[in-house]
Amino acid sequence: MSLDFYQDQPHACSYLEGRRARNIYPDPNKPPSKELYSHLIQHGFRRSGDHIYRPFCQDCEACIPVRINLHEFKPNRSQRRCLQTNSDIQIKVRPAEFNFEHFELYSRYLAGRHHGGGMDNPTTDSYINFLTSSWCDTAFVEFRLDHKLVAVAVTDFVKDGASAFYTFFDPALPKRGLGTFAILKQIELARNYELSWLYLGYWIEESPKMRYKTKFSALEAYRSNWRKLDKNFE
Numbered sequence: 001m002s003l004d005f006y007q008d009q010p011h012a013c014s015y016l017e018g019r020r021a022r023n024i025y026p027d028p029n030k031p032p033s034k035e036l037y038s039h040l041i042q043h044g045f046r047r048s049g050d051h052i053y054r055p056f057c058q059d060c061e062a063c064i065p066v067r068i069n070l071h072e073f074k075p076n077r078s079q080r081r082c083l084q085t086n087s088d089i090q091i092k093v094r095p096a097e098f099n100f101e102h103f104e105l106y107s108r109y110l111a112g113r114h115h116g117g118g119m120d121n122p123t124t125d126s127y128i129n130f131l132t133s134s135w136c137d138t139a140f141v142e143f144r145l146d147h148k149l150v151a152v153a154v155t156d157f158v159k160d161g162a163s164a165f166y167t168f169f170d171p172a173l174p175k176r177g178l179g180t181f182a183i184l185k186q187i188e189l190a191r192n193y194e195l196s197w198l199y200l201g202y203w204i205e206e207s208p209k210m211r212y213k214t215k216f217s218a219l220e221a222y223r224s225n226w227r228k229l230d231k232n233f234e
Contacts, residue, residue, distance in 0.1 A: 024056040038159035063202040065222040072218035096138035112171030153182040161197035162190040
């Protein structure tokens with residue numbers, strides 16, 4: 001596939017304080033599509049709304065794309081406990097469209113978990129423009145406890161894989177491990193669709209918020225190709 005890429009101007013890094021970052025983007029004259037994204041995600045790209053990007057910083061390679069090999073993944077002891085703890089939660093796959101109940105939970109999640117992170121006080125437009133796309137095959141996976149919405153996992157589907165794009169959940173339920181539970185259920189969903197990979201975005205060793213990703217077995221990291229990320233799992 002022949003494709004030109006463009007780089008943006010340096011800006012404050014979203015992940016590491018005090019760092020400057022740059023991204024590259026595919027040719028804006030080439031309309032994005034599920035087929036194009038299916039190709040680019042295999043080379044470390046992600047989407048934000050309709051835009052496809054990848055960190056491309058001159059003096060930093062901290063952002064490492066990671067994915068779970070669904071043929072080899074096995075939950076560890078802590079993850080099995082998480083599944084058991086949340087066995088009373090009902091799950092439903094919904095279309096990726098605006099829902100006020102989802103938006104209300106999203107707003108509470110950002111206020112409780114990411115206060116001061118630049119995404120506070122979202123508008124309905126910023127919410128839908130960030131989470132959805134006009135060209136991507138996306139689903140909102142609902143998690144309900146006694147009919148109350150407690151989490152939503154925004155999941156993209158690409159050729160041979162799924163991408164855990166974003167998850168938001170009730171910050172008043174920290175003991176349930178809803179973030180971990182959402183990934184485990186996305187693994188289950190992708191396996192049911194006979195897919196091979198669950199893409200988790202970027203792992204940054206220096207960022208505490210990203211360390212949870214290395215708790216999942218069968219994790220692969222991308223540099224110039226995909227290789228198993230050697231970590232100790234329980």
